[in-house]
Amino acid sequence: MRTYLVGGAVRDKLLGRPLVDHDHVVVGATPEAMLAEGYRPVGKDFPVFLHPDTGEEYALARTERKSGRGYHGFVFATDPTVTLEQDLARRDLTINAIAEDERGALVDPYGGTRDLEARVLRHVSPAFVEDPVRLLRVARFAARFAPLGFTVAEETMALMRRMVAEGEVDHLVPERVWQETRRALGEAQPSAFLRVLRESGALAVLFPEVDALYGVPQRAEHHPEIDTGRHIELVLDMAARIAPGDDRVGFSALTHDLGKALTPADELPRHIGHEGRGVKPLRALAARLKVPTEHAALAEAVCRGHLNAHRAFELRPATVLKLLASLDALRRPERLEVFLAACEADARGRTGHEDAPYPQAAYLRRAREAAAAVTAAPFVAEGLAGPAVGAALERARTAAIAAIPR
Template sequence: MQVYLVGGAVRDELLGRIIKERDYVVVGATPEQLIKQGYQQVGKDFPVFLHPKTKEEYALARTERKQGQGYTGFVCEFSADVTLEDDLRRRDLTVNAIAKAQDGNLIDPYGGKQDLDNRILRHVSDAFSEDPLRILRVARFAARYHYLGFTIAEETQQLLTQMINQGELQTLTAERIWLECEKSLTDGAFAEFLNILAQLGALSAISPALAGNWSDELYQQLKNRYAYAQSQNITDQALLFAQATASLTQEEIKILSQTIRLPNDVRDLALQLNAHQATLSSQTITAQQLLRCCNQLDLWRRPERFEAVLKAVEINQAASLANQKLLTATKAAKAINPQQFITQGIKGAAIKTALEQARLEILQQYFN
């Protein structure tokens, strides 16, 4: 039984990046052998096991055979006879098909180290085209390593284009597309991810409207917004994703939210930013406009919602706004207690009217 470090950990180590997780492949072993040594099997279809102490993933060397459509139509075949080279051949990119032995030696049958040195993302074999998810994965890797000068090999671009033209992206589930978006947001390279998809003709898988609106100007705007967010250590995915949809209409955002099955909080903030960014970024905002915005966002019961939209507007403008004045004014308006009107003998619907007027008068002390 031989154990090798594989995939992303080897790639990032060679690139001098922080290794976030380590995956291992085990050659020449059976499930029974690993279980006997205390490994815990996870999943029934794939021979993946958790180390008894470190809980890191150890997978038996395997091959995959396409059977059916989409990215899930694979039959996994594994045995003690599957070689390391066989296992590495099923991987997507050469830079992800490098293994490291326990003595530190690299096993690199498909030239991944050279492609790393040359900053090239190249598919390992023609089996690449059997998995449409790899279209998004390659775009995500190209975006993540864009700052290092990585580009997609010409032959891989041609294969990706062929897959896209054949409608392979339509076989992906909405949830899986969102997961790739989520990973790219975490990478801090979402503008690059969208731009690469646009160049490949694949951005419509996320949003036909966004694909139709895409331009170099929008790309630069998004880069500026994300650079600002990074400078402010903003990592909330709802705040970041909303920047990409700020140019869409409410209806287009709703369609997008179904196309890639956005989490509710991400969808809601995208819609709220779209609805209120013009008002909250205005240099001439009035108390009446601010009160209307507060009512629509239900600031009185959900102040965190207003604050999130305000932060999203700040990122959208890529500059700190007069946020403190807005927050101070709305906090003062929120502090008004309806009980004071009840004490005055005001009843029923008149309480709401009096409360609204009192809040407006507070806001008018800050905005005319």
């Protein structure tokens, strides 16, 4: 019975990155032997155990065999004769197929350290094509490691295109697509996630509403990058810079301009009314992927309201109050922060505007504070009741917003 540190912990240690998870594989053991050592079983599909002291995961070395379509179409086998090399062979990328023994020596049968040095994301074996989730994982790792210069190996991209062409990606369950997507949106460079999916052909299958934005022109005086798909990439990366790790902001950035794909051809490159047009495709995307309700609601608020945020200084006080109310921002100021981060990412996610100020955010925060400071109590004390209280409250809040400097 020998144990090895495997996967992300070894990879990140070699890259000098902080270690988050410590996963181990155990060779030459049986479930009974693990239980006898005090390990606690947690695995459902195959034997995984928690260390009695550290709580870290220890999985028995296993092989897998394709038995059907999609993510769940696998049969796993574990027994004491499965070798470490066999276990590592079933992993997705060579950089995730490196092990470290108890003495700190590396076991690297598939060239993971070489690919770390070359900054390449490369599949371990042709069995890569059997699991469509691996395509999403490659795109997510691209989003994580693109700032370090990582790219996808040509032969791996060829396999990913094959997975799309053969319909394997069609069998991805919505929950897993969303799980990988939200993690990618929280990475350092989410634009790489889109680019890898698009290059493989998977973006058109999984996110047709986003794929449709590529090639749609915008007015160059407002968007020097012109292409709407490229704009979305810039906004995603700016969102990661402004609100690192917040996938609510990331999802709002991803979907805020979906309406531009629906602009009539004779109106291009202008996009009048794209905010309203974007709601229907956004709702369709969110429903299909079973996006959490709060993510979808905030994304819709950004889709509808991002232009109003940009022209906040031009809005009437009553319109500012209406914008804040649409976000429920007086009761839940954290929703305003997500909204403002996504709107700022949109404004700065344009070629040449990356470091531009966004004073609208500070103004809308001041407006919220001024409106929230006005309560109904004085009006109730005056003897008002029912709708009259609401009307008086709205007038007073509008006046409070009008009084703050712009």
